[in-house]
Amino acid sequence: MPQDVHCIIGASGQLGTELAVTLHNAGEQVVLLDIKAPSLPALLELPFEKVDVRDQAALCAAFGAHHVTHVYHFAAALSARGEQEPQWAWDLNMKGLLHVLDLASSMDSIARVFWPSSIAVFGPGSGPVAAQSAFRLPSTVYGISKNVGEHWCSWYHQHRGVDVRSVRYPGLIGTLAPPGGGTTDYAVEVFDQLHGPAPYTCFLQANEKLPMMHMDDAVGAALQILSVPRAALRCNEAYNINAMSFDPQGLFAEIGRHVPGFTAEYAPDFRQDIAAGWPDALNDDMAREDWGWSPKIDLPGLVQSMMEARRIASPAR
Numbered sequence: 544m545p546q547d548v549h550c551i552i553g554a555s556g557q558l559g560t561e562l563a564v565t566l567h568n569a570g571e572q573v574v575l576l577d578i579k580a581p582s583l584p585a586l587l588e589l590p591f592e593k594v595d596v597r598d599q600a601a602l603c604a605a606f607g608a609h610h611v612t613h614v615y616h617f618a619a620a621l622s623a624r625g626e627q628e629p630q631w632a633w634d635l636n637m638k639g640l641l642h643v644l645d646l647a648s649s650m651d652s653i654a655r656v657f658w659p660s661s662i663a664v665f666g667p668g669s670g671p672v673a674a675q676s677a678f679r680l681p682s683t684v685y686g687i688s689k690n691v692g693e694h695w696c697s698w699y700h701q702h703r704g705v706d707v708r709s710v711r712y713p714g715l716i717g718t719l720a721p722p723g724g725g726t727t728d729y730a731v732e733v734f735d736q737l738h739g740p741a742p743y744t745c746f747l748q749a750n751e752k753l754p755m756m757h758m759d760d761a762v763g764a765a766l767q768i769l770s771v772p773r774a775a776l777r778c779n780e781a782y783n784i785n786a787m788s789f790d791p792q793g794l795f796a797e798i799g800r801h802v803p804g805f806t807a808e809y810a811p812d813f814r815q816d817i818a819a820g821w822p823d824a825l826n827d828d829m830a831r832e833d834w835g836w837s838p839k840i841d842l843p844g845l846v847q848s849m850m851e852a853r854r855i856a857s858p859a860r
């Protein structure tokens with residue numbers, strides 16, 4: 544049987560970098576697509592093609608040339624940048640997804656597609672702990688694009704037989720690549736400013752609680768949902784998945800256990816308004832029941848992992 548070929552679109556970004564490393568380390572065949580070349584030394588030996596996902600012919604040629612079987616579509620405008628450049632964000636997020644779904648419906652070689660949705664599909668009226676089928680009135684361009692994208696995934700599955708699977712990711716925190724313009728980026732960038740001369744300035748309020756997840760769990764979720772038989776999945780849109788919830792002051796208190804004297808101050812900007820519309824947590828019962836979702840990393844584990852990755856020595860605890 545020919546080997547699976549995993550194609551990551553948006554492979555040089557925060558999530559794509561982590562998934563590429565995981566798949567490569569597992570001995571899988573991986574093809575990287577992005578408009579930006581990968582920078583991580585471990586990925587330089589992998590096949591890379593500079594492809595703009597808005598160019599469907601180029602995308603089709605890359606899928607065909609590499610005999611792609613699994614597509615992970617990560618190229619997107621994120622929440623904060625999307626509010627500043629709404630036309631660009633809508634064009635990229637919608638055109639990219641439709642190109643991928645359309646090619647998956649016409650190319651027999653493509654067996655499965657993974658496309659991430661987000662907690663940004665929720666908004667006022669979704670409740671503090673958003674249910675799987677909570678009312679969805681997203682308040683950002685990004686959230687609208689993810690909400691509509693979920694409906695497109697369902698449509699392509701039901702009417703074109705595309706096996707596309709999705710989860711609603713919370714804010715993702717990883718070590719290998721910088722974040723790309725989201726509302727939860729503070730929880731990554733703070734780790735690069737722990738020993739700066741001034742206190743870290745956070746762009747969210749101290750008590751703005753949001754759902755968050757370590758990259759290892761995020762990558763694990765993508766691989767796990769793709770591994771189960773389609774018949775196990777009751778949801779054709781995107782599954783809620785939950786790992787931990789914290790606010791900036793909670794994260795900084797945990798960091799303070801490793802870095803005595805660490806201090807932060809708060810200067811909320813437009814991203815606070817975006818965050819205020821999102822739930823504190825998601826109810827992920829359906830994901831747990833259907834495909835065995837279960838996160839492994841909590842807040843202390845997340846901070847420990849970020850400290851180790853940045854080789855920040857912490858005093859004995």
Ligand SMILES: NC(=O)c1ccc[n+]([C@@H]2O[C@H](COP(=O)([O-])OP(=O)(O)OC[C@H]3O[C@@H](n4cnc5c(N)ncnc54)[C@H](O)[C@@H]3O)[C@@H](O)[C@H]2O)c1
Pocket residue numbers: 552553554555556557558559576577578579594595596597616617618619620621635659660661662711712713714715716721722723724725727
């Ligand atoms: N990071 C998070 O906290 C988070 C949370 C929820 C959902 N998601 C979703 O996960 C996916 C990946 O997010 P990320 O954080 O890795 O984003 P990112 O911004 O870090 O990476 C996106 C990548 O896409 C590439 N790209 C941009 N335009 C492109 C184009 N026209 N053609 C090809 N590539 C292009 C960029 O160069 C970048 O490398 C996105 O769909 C995002 O909405 C992320």
